[in-house]
Amino acid sequence: MQYFILSASISSFILGFFGVSWEDVDEKIEDEFPAVEFISVDALQTQFQSNPGQLPLIIDVREADEFAVSHLAEARNVLTGIEISKLVQDKTSPIVVYCSVGYRSAAVAAELEALGYTSVRNLRHSLFEWADKGLPMENLQGQTSLVHPYNRAWGSLVKEQLHSYTPE
Template sequence: MKNKILYIFIFLSSISFAQSSISELLKKFNTESVPYISVHELAMPKTEAILLDSRELTEFETSHIQNAIHVGYDDFKIETVTNQITDKSTTIVVYCSLGIRSEDIAEQLEKAGYTKVFNLFGGIFEWKNNDFKIYNDKGETNDVHAFSKEWSQWLLKGNKIYD
């Protein structure tokens, strides 16, 4: 009986830890200067936004959220956005693997005068973990670029792809 209680306690503790882990990770790396939007809120039919993928091209080509525009991270140029999105009151959601790189890009958008910029909480990993569809140039896919072995622990669903 003691063993059962111990296993139940460990199991429940791991669930609790897993639910708050992405929050804790983002608090560690982000300043939260850009408001988050949840994957569920973004997936709602009434949410109209332009999606910007701030991952590298290899990650984007592996899979992305439907209709996302690739803007990259290492070679990001604000002109890529300002040339395509001229209305600075347009709702823009920036995402990456988890929401760390996307905060940096979202901050640059705000500095450029965009007023409705959001960071996708948990990024494409959280999107896939919640069973939302992802795509590549051939259509729907189950592959997700996992960025690195370390960061891939946050991707719980889909096929983890590495370079």
């Protein structure tokens, strides 16, 4: 897991100088985590609307300061596959992981799959696409439309007016 975090940090640093696009993110995830399965923002939103009592376990793998700004309803903030495995013993339980753009959560999805979990999905384009579409998010103060931009490179993928480094 430390390798994935280091890789994400280096990639973010480099892309901060050269810019980033969704195509770059998608290609990087597909290259590094080819076995990870995805769920789209639209498909997860449909589940929220049509089956709110039967949602998968939703895990936000971002840091606590990012989670404090905004997160999906019902999301739990758990950073690693090992930590998730302590919460979920049934390896067939449906789990959706997300982060800002889907890279960190792809690493956690791959980690869970290596631990034997069989129904793990990574939210494609994660919270940034969710926020850009104006879908509901929350924090301790209630509903919010803001999202932590993570860094300059990744933050370029979400509307600037949605950026916030602190909960509001």
